[in-house]
Amino acid sequence: MAGALLLFATPALPIQAWADTIASPKPDKVAVTLYRGGDGPFQTLDTWQREEAMAKGLIQVTETRTVFLPAGRHTLRFDGVADALIPQSATVEGLPGTLVERNYDYALLSPGTLVERSLGQTVKVVRTNRRTGRRTEEAATLRQGPEGVVLQTAGGVEALGCSGGTEALVFDTVPAGLSDKPALSTMVDVAVPTQATLTLSYLAIGVNWQADYVARIHPNGRTLDLTGWLTLVNASGTSFADAPTQAVAGRLSRVEVDVKRGEARPIARNCWPMDTTHRGRRLVHPEPPAAPAMMMAPAPMMEGGLQEVVVTGKRKLAEQSDVGDYKLYTLPEPVTVAARQTKQVAFLDQKDVAFQRLYVVQLDPWSDYDETDDPPAATVVLRLDNKPADGLGKPLPSGALAVFETAGGRPAFAGEQAMRDVPVGQPFDLAIGEAMDVRVRPRLVAEQDRRQDRVRRVYEVDLVNAKTVPIVAEVRMATNRQGFKVVAEPMAHDMRDGAAAWRVTLPANGRKTLRLVVEYDD
Template identity: 25%
Template sequence: MMPGSLTKDLTLTVYNDGFAMVKEVRMIPPLTDDQLVYYLDVPQQIETNSLQVKGLLVAELNYEYDLVDKFKLLEKYIGKEIKLVNKKTGEEKSYLLISAQNGLILEDLITHEIIIDAEGELRLPELPDGLILKPTLVWRIREKTAEDTRVTYLTGGLSWDVDYVAQIRENDFDLTAWVTLTNNSGMTYTDATLKLMAGTVNRADEYRRDQMRFAVTEQMTMQAEHQAFADLHLYTIPEKVTVKDRQQKQVELFTAPQIESKLVYEVNSYQLHPTIYFTFLNKKENGLGVPLPQGRFKLYKENPLDGSTEFIGEDTIPHTAVNELVRIQSGEAFDITVESDIVDEYKNGVYVFEEVEYEVRNQKEEAIDLLINHSTSYGIYEVVKSTHEWVRKNGDIQLTVPVDAKSEAKVAFTIRYDRSRDVKVQ
């Protein structure tokens, strides 16, 4: 037998696609004459075709997962002698088990009478062959080549995701990243080195993630170490952790204080109120500069009147590299009103002209910069006249409009569409 108690080192690398790699070092006990090794304490969702073994030359591998339950146990004893104990008197009597399909059907070994739905404490002499208490790897060994065996395999039922908690101020914020690790693999991992792999790994088949309710949640505070690894990003938790089966565990990934940030207000021609984006650069010079795994980003802000913290918005971010801009959609600015209209439209030869106006009313106590994204009707165009500077962005017209506090601003521009170069797609 090789139970988990013989484990000398355990490393758990969890991918955010719902699976994990388990690496174990276990001491090899003396081999029996039949050269069979029972490798105990493995997860129910182990991928046996991913198994790698060093220290033992394995000739044959079997994965035994026919776990014992009441019906399977009784099924093994049909046609055999069992004992029934009267709970009140303690009297014990032997019977032949005929059926266990819909209640017990027994035959009295002396009178040969048939007893249906017999009551009492059922006692079986032993656990029948072919039934096991835990999933077990059974190996037939050719040779032992080391004192320890190093076993590596993949398993399903483990996943992790990230929640970012930002405490924002006027121009900066403090950030804490929490990892939530979910274990539904059917096994507890004790004193494991925990690694978290961020990125997309291709699998031949999409791995199924079981949905269930977890009864236990733990929280740990520690700072993870990061490294780039094969176009992915690997985060190693510095302290050993124990991850119980059917448990969610929260681990602090990192913290970063005083990251410079900016609120951006964006609107298009169909919106009455602009969308608010909380933005920052993921740069070392900005107090951050680490790859950010995909996850949920929650925004909190202190109320200056009573010092309480209020939730002001939430969004998700994709995997974000260093030096990239992060944009969190936090909500809608209902105290900024934007109305737009095409006030005139006319033709001149091959050109079609549109005169567009935006009226912006800012009721806030502070000035803002409003970013207008105006969609165009045709692909080939030019802005021939505008009250504000404009740029071409993803085929649209983009203008930045400063608006003072408690004031209004008007934006007007003329678009010239060139219909002579329209290409008809067959």
């Protein structure tokens, strides 16, 4: 790269505070509440969908800060707030005076913003001779940047980083309004000097959560253990340390807002094209010096922008309660939700939950099911009832559920499914895969017009169980055709997910044929 470009501020000079500004560097205490956003478990989303889901996730932050406020008008600056704060949601309680105005300052100290805020100012240009290593300094005025830095020196106007040598800029001060962290400020009139304890509350995006479940089926094939985890995903650049944490299950009505994020800006070199001014010779340059600490690149990130996954080792469970029409989960102890981190905390641990294993076949009343059609597959479904009598009776927020069976004394992955919100008292199905030993062959054996506007169809469904144990098959037929009616059936049907459902027991290595007669409008 031609002309390594390095920018830094003189370490001995502190960042200048605004006139009459009182800074609160960080909160004394912080508590957070997470609200879900987006559709579907994070595992099922593409990278851009995951980023969009993070933007829909919401966190409510409550900070306690102690500051001394002299008498008079002051700007009180809260440093270190979330980098995706929603400014209009912020409130401050405990101010000992009259609130005049409020600002969200999201211009972060970075090479780009440093140049941008210093245009027209005098800086030093430090050049290093790449052959001798000798350093020289020259005063210059910043004329343009950060998209191509242009300087005016005693020798004329030049573009920084385009000379082929190593160059750097040195700034004596940091411009007012730049901070290494986002800040929220408020102007207040204080009558008398006060040591105030303030409560700052606000909403921010970039933090989300979901439920993740693991079901372990017992060897008896009739019960399972169900473990649930609250998965907290912090895709923002802000850490919430040692914070009492809650998560709210349910879909809130929200209005989309345009959030200004506190993002660092880079600078770009706009130089002449390579090989156009040196008669075909490519410039060769020494390796640039290592960047100082303030400019080091972040650690490599995992897919989705997260750096670390943390699972809490203790099995204390989150406590569930109601908040209006939503479910509130309170973590048993404060946790640190670090920037770019995923953390999991257990909230459910139910033993010996009863379930029924079914082999579900979906039929389509539109299809003729001739010999050329591929037969429908039988889906393996675990049917549970969310009742205390069956070992559950807990609100189950939506998320992803992984199922494990036992094979040779070891757990074996048996399938995974996205799970909806399941209230107490409601049954739910978990479709975990397709059965290899259960075969299905439906046939349309007769069709006639009952009237000019009515059609009657006769179906026969051959069910074959090649397993060495009996099974229960459930045959479903969609009822969404106009005027749909079951005319004849071998046993009474019920409704399951908007379809008529018939259940039949198949013996080991056995078969049965189900004959169904239906009518609907033509």
